[in-house]
Amino acid sequence: MTKTLPQILQAGVQRALTELYGVDGSSEEITLQTTRREFAGEYTVVTFPLTRLARKKPDEIAEDLGQYLKANLAEVADFNVIKGFLNLVISDAYWSDFLLTAAIQEDYGQSPARDETVVVEFSSPNTNKPLHLGHVRNILLGWSASQLLAKAGYNVKRVQIINDRGIAICKSMLAWQRYSDGATPESTGQKPDHFVGDYYVLFEQKFQEEYQQWQATEVAQQVLAQHAKAEQTPAEFFKGFSKKYFNDYSELGQAAKQMLLDWEAGETETVALWRKMNAWVYAGFEETYARLGVTFDKLYYESETYVLGKDMVELGLEKGAFLAREDGSIYADLTDAKLSEKTLMRADGTSIYITQDLGTARLRYDDFGAKRMIYVVADEQNHHFATLFELLKRLEEPYAAGLFHLSYGMVDLPTGRMKSREGTVVDADDLMNEVIHEATIASQERDATSELSTEEQKAIIRQIGMAALKFHIIKVGPQKRMTFDPKESVDMQGQTGPYVQNAYVRTRAVWRKAGELDLSAAADYRDLAPAERELINQLYAFPALVRDAAEALDPSVVAMYCYELAKSLHKFWHDHSILSAESPAAVAFRLQLCKAVGNTLSAGMNLLGIEVPERM
Incomplete structure (x- = not known):
């Protein structure tokens, strides 16, 4: 296995300590970090921990080590010492060879396959409503985490458990049964999951109407008199009493609960209605998943797993x-x-909900033999998963040590929290339509793809809009709660998906313009400009960054890496000629550099579930 540059430098420092001072330096005592941008160099050796071994001042140690490494390592071209920190300048030859042999490869950044399966559970929606903005964050995190793990060499299985039973589903069913007059998604022209979701909202509206009418009854006034606290107004009391009302007094509540009992008993008509309405929702889900570019290896259904455990x-x-x-x-x-x-x-x-989770974990182990399982669920469920993992540990399940809750912050709107029952959610489909609409407007202003067919233009606009949406969400660290502003998400400048896409498009455009050129002269180009060194240094960091992001399950790291790489490419593009460079060697080298940057941007964005267009 080829040694990495940090490994080469660390081994060189260890040899220097032995030869210069007659001491053995352990890897733990040698601190190597990336050089701060304001100083020349790519790697910095921190010499303060070495004073005990060398018995010299930090600046003196840094000078000694710098001289030794420059004389004995071909990779080190120069050095400088800043207050005990040894900054190492890597040779142009090393960066050039790395670019032309490693970074240029199509699979650059892919780790060797590991004999380890990882199950990633994400999305896991309810069948009483369409996917919404909260689901979008979950889905994007789950998909990106699974992509990162696959890039890091793991065998990844993507799964979801569909919550297709329970009182919420019965609310949608009852509302359709009572108020639809036989309407269907086909008869109304609605997307089927939206159709079902509307009846979930309608149930809540009808329930609130019933509740308001009940509050004026003699029974309600008796309840108020018996149970209200002295300081409570009637409005405050009844606001907190709605759950009790649903369970004990509401006709709609009793009917919904009876429907759930009928379903559990296998009553024919109830089960038939349940199957029909769930089928509508599944068709809608599949359409949304396809637009998001997401697939699953296996689906689990709560109706089949709730008895497990x-x-x-x-x-x-x-x-x-x-x-x-x-x-x-x-x-x-x-x-x-x-x-x-x-x-x-x-x-x-x-059984209760956590009993089902115990059984489902065992089922997944039986299905895939995975000793590592990742649950992508909002941080509202932190306690639930801490409890689940502790229970599995006490059961001595063979996969108990490999369980992880990828907890993420909820998504708010500028107007506050979303509430499905009140219809104040941002549906995933509406959100995608909005960002694609904004991308259409921006494309018309630029008129950069007018020579393409209408279908090609639509495909590019879709890619731009989806990149804006996905990047805006993924660039926020998972643990942070976020406020989603639809207008801000479709901004085509700054830290956005389209900004990164445009950098990739530039790399493809210069290759199309170059045509068929002999690129063999690239090997003769050895005097790198600072901007070229910076780009190659960023490329060098990609594989390790992917592995670290995979272990941390944090795709936001990759999003910001892609942004910084794109920014460097845009600056290089502005400051340096490519096809009209000073020599054939420079032209060939810079074309190869553009290709490598383009490949890495494409790979990085793919880890985020984002497509990169050839033109925009």
């Missing part, structure tokens, strides 16, 4: 990992892990 709970009880209460319910005491007690099975023998 009971055997695992019984096993835990037998092993003493779980405990039984007097009423027959089963629980785990997790207080020693700084978690609370967790009920795992009710007294009547029915």
Whole structure:
């Protein structure tokens, strides 16, 4: 395996310590970091930790090491010392050879295959509504994380669990049954998941109407008198009483709960309606996923997995990992892990949500043999996953040590939080339509693709719009809560997807203009300009950056890398000639440099699920 430049430099410093001072320096004592931009050089040796070994001042050690490395390592062309920091200038020959042999390769940055499977769960929507902005962030994070892991050599399996049962689904079903007059997505011309989602919103509207009318009844006034606190107004009391009203008083609530009981009992008409409406939603989901460029290796359905996990709970009880209460319910005491007690099975023998998660984890291990599983779920579920992982650890599941919750901050709108029941969400499809519309306007202003066919222009505009959307979301670190401003997301300047795409387009344009040229002279180009060195240095960092981002499961690192690389390319493009450079060697080398930068930008954006067009 070829040594990396940091490994070469570190080994050189170790040899220097032995030959200059007669001491052995361990790798832990040699600190190597990238050189700050205001100083000449690419790598910096921090000499302060070496004073104990060399028994000299930091500046003296830095001068000694610099002289030794310059004389003994072909990779080091020069050095400078700044207050005990040794800045190493890497030779033009090294950067040139690296570009023409490694960075130019189509698969540059791809790590060798590992014999390890990783399951990544993301999206996991409910079938009572279409995918919305919150899902978009989840999907983009999940897809990018899986792409990063694959680039790092892992065998990745992308899965989702579709939440296709429960009271929320029954609300949509009941509203359609009562108020649709037999309407269908086909008869209304609506996208099918939007059609179903409208009935979920309609149920809430009808429920609120019923609730308002009930509040004026004698029964409601009796409830108010019995249960309201002295300082509460009637409006404040009834606002907090709606859940109790739904469960105990509401006719709509009783009907929805009865529908859920009928579904669980397998009642024929209820199951048929459930299948029909879910089929509508699945068709809508698939259309949205296709627009987002997302696929899955396997789908799991809650209707099929909600009974799983009971055997695992019984096993835990037998092993003493779980405990039984007097009423027959089963629980785990997790207080020693700084978690609370967790009920795992009710007294009547029915399971709860976390019981299903236990069974689903085991099922995925059986399906894929994966000892590493990543759950992409918003940070509202942090406690749930901490509990789940602790339970699996106590069950001594073989994959328990490889579980990870990729927790991310929620997405707000400038007007506040989104609420599906009230219809105040930004649907994923509407969002995509909006950014593509903005990209259309921007394209018309530039008129840069007028020679292409209408279909080709539409394809490019779609790519630009989707890049604006995806990059705007992915560039924010996962743990940060974000406010999504649709207008800001489609800005075509600055830290945006289209800005990076434009850099790639420039690399392709210069190659088209160059035509068929003999590029062999590139090997003779050895006197690099600072901008060329900077670009190649950035290219050199790509493989390690991808591996680090994969381990951290943070695609925002790649997004910002692509932006910085694009910015350097734009500056190089502005300051230096390519096809009219001073010599055939310079022309050939700069064409190869453009190709390598283009390949890396394309690879980096692909890790984010973003396409790069040939023209824009």
